Amino acid sequence: MRGIAGAPRHGIRPDRSRDPWAVREAAGVVAAPGADAAAVRAGVVPPASASRAAAAHAARARRARPARRRVLDRPRRHGGDRPAACRARRGGRATRPRLRSLLRAGSGSLGHLATWPENRLWVSADGSTGIAYRLVGEVVVTVSDPFGATGDPEAAFGEFLAFCDARAWTPVFYSVHEGWRAVLAARGWRSLPVAEETTLDPAAFTLSGRAMQDVRTAVNRARRTDVVTVDASWTALAGPLRRQIVAISEHWAADKRLPEMGFTLGGLDEIDDPDVQVVVAVDAQERVVAVTSWLPVWESGALVGRTLDMMRRAPDAPNGAMEFTIAESIEAHRSAGLRRTSLSATPLARPAEQAGVAVLGAVLALVGRLLEPVYGFRSLLRFKSKFGDAAEALHLVYRDPMQLPAIGAAIARCYLPQLTWGSSLRLLRG
Known part of the structure; x- marks a missing residue:
């Protein structure tokens, strides 16, 4: 940690x-x-x-x-003005140049999650494809889509499955897009939706129209009060801004019963990365009112988009501070010529009855209820819809329904790593 x-x-x-x-x-x-x-x-x-x-x-x-201790550990704490470079101690494999090279060849909207601590990296024999995953017991939970210059996805999947089978591991592909889901479906794998990703084209983004009224009002209010945005990498931000961001994140975590997730939603730990854009809203007194981080989206070596990750606002921030920060970020993406802005995937926001698989759906619903007071996934999904309604389903893809209990327990531990296996199994039983 x-x-x-x-x-x-x-x-x-x-x-x-x-x-x-x-x-x-x-x-x-x-x-x-x-x-x-x-x-x-x-x-x-x-x-x-x-x-x-x-x-x-x-x-x-x-x-x-x-x-007696709670099963769930306390939130992570930070001090000083920037996260320390402790990543190599716990997730050193995630910072290797080989991984960065694969991501630049083609990352998809969520590929940068592969750089986060605790993720492992598998690379195909020809070096063209990478898959990030977490090993929980004997279950391999992949982190979104494969990445790289994948010319033959069928061959890459076959090689990865052979890698897992040789170790008696159970693979499950988590939060994959439709194209990759279809490749596995052709092999007879089954799937269910587990998240929704809101995407938009920065070039077509506009504040006009009734649907954008709330965002437009927030932007106008911020500009009237001389709130501006600053964007840079974490290390390039001025020290006073970094210290305020740390304080805001500490305040956010202090009231939470759970730690920052670090699985599909990042936090302060993950922004200390030269490829991550940090956008900070600052008022006329140079106080930080809101902060967002944006992960890179690469294609053939070129930066083509950004994906929203961390969102934090000061306790006394004016209404609409986050809407203003995101709207200004999208405008910056348009000015930079980026083709895609993703407001990221919102996990565990679908009701259990839509999952279609009773056991796994019940587990995901229960994990969602545990995390809802902290992360507010359903309200987050509604918030993101203010900027557009182009939502794409992300899927969990599995091979055998008999594996669903183990898969459910493994995913619960990915989101809540402080859970013991016994507690995970109790989640399964309700």
């Missing part, structure tokens, strides 16, 4: 707290007795003397821990 350089780390996860080796992120990675000497010298694991400090740390953590 990423944090600010020099800030204290989180405590031990509930399901690993009795394992002194599991405190490696809190007290430094420790070498197990008999660890390979070459690995120690290479720095893969530090000397075994670190184990005593780790064990002591674990003992102190157990004594300090309350008798």
Whole structure:
């Protein structure tokens, strides 16, 4: 879990707290007795003397821990003026040049999620196609569509499925677009909709018309009060702006029962990326009133679009601050000649009765209800519809209905990684 350089780390996860080796992120990675000497010298694991400090740390953590802990951990905290570069420690495979090269060849609207921590990368034998995934138990949950210069999607899928089958893993493709769903459907796979993505053409975007009245009012109000937008990468933003954004995000997280997701919705951790555009609305007193982040969409090496990710507003922000920030971002995309603006996928917003699969639909509905007070997926879907109604369904694609209980538990843990397997199975039983 990423944090600010020099800030204290989180405590031990509930399901690993009795394992002194599991405190490696809190007290430094420790070498197990008999660890390979070459690995120690290479720095893969530090000397075994670190184990005593780790064990002591674990003992102190157990004594300090309350008798009963919630299954869901507390929100992530940040301090200082920017996220620290801790990603390599937990998700180093996500920052490799090979991944960035594949994304630039063709990322799709959600491909940049592959760079986020906890995601693994599979690459086809010919190096043309990448698939990002998370391994939860024996279930492989892919993160949206394959990416790269995929000339033969059927061959890429066949190779990836052979990769999973050789390891006795159960693959499930999550939040894939219609084109990729159709390729798997031709193999006899089944699917159900799990999210909706709102997209628009920046060149055709306009504030005129009755449907845009709320957005137009918000833009006019902001301009009358001298609110402007600033866009840059995270590191290029001025220090005072970064510190205010961190404070806003901290305030947002403080009242939440759940941590930032980091699965299909990013947060402060994910904006420290040179390819991510941060758009900040600032008032006449140079106070940040709202902030958004935009992921890149690549095609044949060219930036062709942006996808909305993080949205945060100051507690005292005027009404319409977020509408203004998004509208100004779309205008900037048009000025940059981008062809596509995606307001991203809104997951878990469909009612369970539309899912069509009783077991999995019930699990996704229950996870959605748990997350709704924090993320407001259904209200978020309504909010995005203010900017256009071109919504495309994203699908979950699976091979065998007998695998649905395991798939449901795995997806629940992707959204709520602090859940134990037992808690995930209890979700299945309702």
